[in-house]
Amino acid sequence: MEVFVQQLINGITLGSIYGLIAIGYTMVFGIIGMVNFAHGDVFMLSAFVALITFLLVTTFLAAIGIIAGSVWIVVTLLICLVAAMIVTSLWNWAIERIAYRPLRGSFRLAPLISAIGMSIFLSNFVQVAQGPRNKPTPPMLTDVFTVMKGANYDVNISFKQIAIWLVTAVLLACFWYVVQRTPLGRAQRACEQDRKMAALLGVDVDKTISLTFVMGAALAAVAGTMYLLYYGVVSFSDGFTPGVKAFTAAVLGGIGSLPGAVIGGLLIGLIETFWSAYFTIDYKDVAAFSILVVVLIFMPQGILGKPEVEKV
Amino acid sequence: MRWETDPILKVEHLTMRFGGLIAVNDLTFSAGRGDITALIGPNGAGKTTVFNCITGFYKPTEGRMALIHPRLDIDAEIAAATISGDAFVSRPSVFLLERLPDYRVSGEAKVARTFQNIRLFAGMTVLENLLVAQHNALMLASGYSILGILGTKSYADSEGGAVDRAKYWLEKINLTDRADDPAGDLPYGAQRRLEIARAMCTRPVLLCLDEPAAGLNPRESLELNALLDSIREHEGTSILLIEHDMSVVMEISDHVVVLDYGTKISDGEPSFVKNDPHVIAAYLGVDDEEVAAAEAEVDAVEAEVRP
Numbered sequence: 103m104e105v106f107v108q109q110l111i112n113g114i115t116l117g118s119i120y121g122l123i124a125i126g127y128t129m130v131f132g133i134i135g136m137v138n139f140a141h142g143d144v145f146m147l148s149a150f151v152a153l154i155t156f157l158l159v160t161t162f163l164a165a166i167g168i169i170a171g172s173v174w175i176v177v178t179l180l181i182c183l184v185a186a187m188i189v190t191s192l193w194n195w196a197i198e199r200i201a202y203r204p205l206r207g208s209f210r211l212a213p214l215i216s217a218i219g220m221s222i223f224l225s226n227f228v229q230v231a232q233g234p235r236n237k238p239t240p241p242m243l244t245d246v247f248t249v250m251k252g253a254n255y256d257v258n259i260s261f262k263q264i265a266i267w268l269v270t271a272v273l274l275a276c277f278w279y280v281v282q283r284t285p286l287g288r289a290q291r292a293c294e295q296d297r298k299m300a301a302l303l304g305v306d307v308d309k310t311i312s313l314t315f316v317m318g319a320a321l322a323a324v325a326g327t328m329y330l331l332y333y334g335v336v337s338f339s340d341g342f343t344p345g346v347k348a349f350t351a352a353v354l355g356g357i358g359s360l361p362g363a364v365i366g367g368l369l370i371g372l373i374e375t376f377w378s379a380y381f382t383i384d385y386k387d388v389a390a391f392s393i394l395v396v397v398l399i400f401m402p403q404g405i406l407g408k409p410e411v412e413k414v
Numbered sequence: 415m416r417w418e419t420d421p422i423l424k425v426e427h428l429t430m431r432f433g434g435l436i437a438v439n440d441l442t443f444s445a446g447r448g449d450i451t452a453l454i455g456p457n458g459a460g461k462t463t464v465f466n467c468i469t470g471f472y473k474p475t476e477g478r479m480a481l482i483h484p485r486l487d488i489d490a491e492i493a494a495a496t497i498s499g500d501a502f503v504s505r506p507s508v509f510l511l512e513r514l515p516d517y518r519v520s521g522e523a524k525v526a527r528t529f530q531n532i533r534l535f536a537g538m539t540v541l542e543n544l545l546v547a548q549h550n551a552l553m554l555a556s557g558y559s560i561l562g563i564l565g566t567k568s569y570a571d572s573e574g575g576a577v578d579r580a581k582y583w584l585e586k587i588n589l590t591d592r593a594d595d596p597a598g599d600l601p602y603g604a605q606r607r608l609e610i611a612r613a614m615c616t617r618p619v620l621l622c623l624d625e626p627a628a629g630l631n632p633r634e635s636l637e638l639n640a641l642l643d644s645i646r647e648h649e650g651t652s653i654l655l656i657e658h659d660m661s662v663v664m665e666i667s668d669h670v671v672v673l674d675y676g677t678k679i680s681d682g683e684p685s686f687v688k689n690d691p692h693v694i695a696a697y698l699g700v701d702d703e704e705v706a707a708a709e710a711e712v713d714a715v716e717a718e719v720r721p
Contacts, residue, residue, distance in 0.1 A: 285552035292546045299533045304521035
């Protein structure tokens with residue numbers, strides 16, 4: 103029982119990170135029907151931006167003689183989060199502008215190939231610029247609450263897990279509000295359904311698509327910062343596996359559906375942690391992807407996806 | 415003739431080729447301000463292509479399409495100049511539509527259109543469909559959604575204004591009680607009316623309607639005529655109309671332009687067009703005697719060329 107609760111807590115934490123990345127995949131797919139394979143590397147890049155910001159801020163604080171207390175850690179992490187969101191958004195905006203927009207009228211496969219190229223470019227760029235080794239941060243927010251006392255095992259929630267849950271929940275709520283209630287969100291949903299008609303009603307489709315990439319990147323940056331906080335280490339190759347898992351999450355939840363992406367992310371996170379706890383950790387990725395295969399055989403649209411309707 | 419003295423749209427030498435096919439061939443016509451101008455012709459005459467060129471859907475191969483904005487309300491102009499802090503406010507009054515990308519044809523030149531097959535955002539609610547049409551004003555007021563998230567008063571006001579305008583149109587098309595239903599769930603006739611209302615929410619000076627009466631029953635057809643009349647009367651919007659239903663065309667239009675095989679064959683008031691032999695020939699074909707006469711002429715020419 104204790105193991106179960108502990109793994110539930112860990113799984114939800116991991117799942118929120120996947121969910122945040124998955125939203126980027128699902129939004130871009132929804133609006134231009136393209137799988138942005140570079141999104142995982144955008145996520146990795148954001149973790150590096152957060153790491154660099156963290157080092158700069160802590161060095162600065164040490165230089166002016168402030169001893170890092172818990173308040174300062176929180177402030178530093180907030181600065182890292184905001185910096186990562188801004189810089190990563192700019193990156194993704196530029197990627198869309200350079201690598202995808204010129205190919206928009208082209209055949210379907212062209213932007214996909216361009217995305218794979220962009221993915222390779224980003225991971226190689228980070229490898230060259232930051233070095234191939236793992237980059238660590240000092241452990242932070244490691245204090246734990248004991249939620250449940252067992253016979254030989256205590257169930258703990260660490261502060262950083264709580265921080266991850268809180269930040270994810272708050273940003274998902276903001277994001278949900280933007281999509282459902284603001285003119286930008288309405289324009290995005292309109293473009294999703296009929297881009298040409300939206301343009302004829304005065305919506306600047308290119309700008310809306312750019313802003314979609316910016317929003318997806320901002321959420322990926324939140325995930326990147328949380329990932330860095332959670333694992334305390336990041337390397338140039340860390341974009342691939344979480345990226346593919348988040349894509350899996352988006353497909354599992356029903357690609358194009360925003361709540362589906364979050365649910366898919368949580369499911370993948372839970373499957374992975376439970377498998378690692380009860381069976382073998384070596385096969386956790388196999389487990390996650392096998393579930394995907396099974397779900398897609400019986401529910402090809404994913405959990406919340408809409409069946410494809412042929413337009414006439 | 416208002417379309418000669420005070421046109422809102424002047425189309426000159428418009429040509430649209432798709433590879434070897436000439437869909438519109440050197441078309442020149444004007445639409446009068448405040449008029450309902452009907453564009454008619456047999457199937458495949460190129461009417462929808464003309465619409466697609468006007469609304470930025472296609473870039474025409476050749477030709478010029480000028481949209482002339484009306485002189486604005488004088489008091490509003492004086493107020494705008496006063497607020498601006500400058501000595502005057504300059505606003506473009508002529509738009510060359512063939513040079514504008516599609517979203518600016520709607521956003522700046524203020525041309526709106528509907529389609530032959532309904533293109534509502536079926537998954538969004540009726541109200542949201544009308545709000546998307548007011549996107550530009552709302553985007554500005556919401557500071558690209560940043561102020562919208564913060565919920566500032568200026569944004570709340572403009573959102574309220576947009577909702578009021580949407581409500582006004584919902585009332586006009588009798589859909590107020592279905593405002594929060596998905597647009598795709600409405601019956602066909604209601605979807606048609608909603609499409610016109612959505613186009614009107616962009617505050618157009620020219621409204622292009624592609625077969626608005628197609629598939630409507632006689633009662634819905636009458637409601638549509640009333641709606642179009644009221645748009646012309648109360649909104650000051652000029653209307654360009656493609657229609658097959660001759661009873662609709664002859665009853666409500668002020669000016670009729672007839673196309674056949676991409677070429678203009680007649681242009682004038684409905685009573686003139688109705689009796690134009692070219693139009694009758696295009697719609698009904700020609701008499702056997704005329705065909706015989708034409709064939710005889712061809713034979714004579716052939717005989718001359720090949721003795």
